[in-house]
Amino acid sequence: MVDAALGEEDVMRKFLVVLDDSRECLNAMRFASLRAEHTSGGVEVLSVIPPR
Secondary structure, eight states: OOOTTSOGGGOOOEEEEEEOSSTHHHHHHHHHHHHHHHTTOEEEEEEOOOOO
16 A cells, blocks of 8 residues: 555565575575565565574
């Protein structure tokens, strides 16, 4: 949803990447960073740490 006070070009996309110990993790990070670069966005990273 775009804020009425902001123009379309002022909205920054954010891509969330969940980091864990899976094989897909590196590919997800690469995909998100490339998409963020091409859309002038950013990447948010969430790292999953197992409980003790």
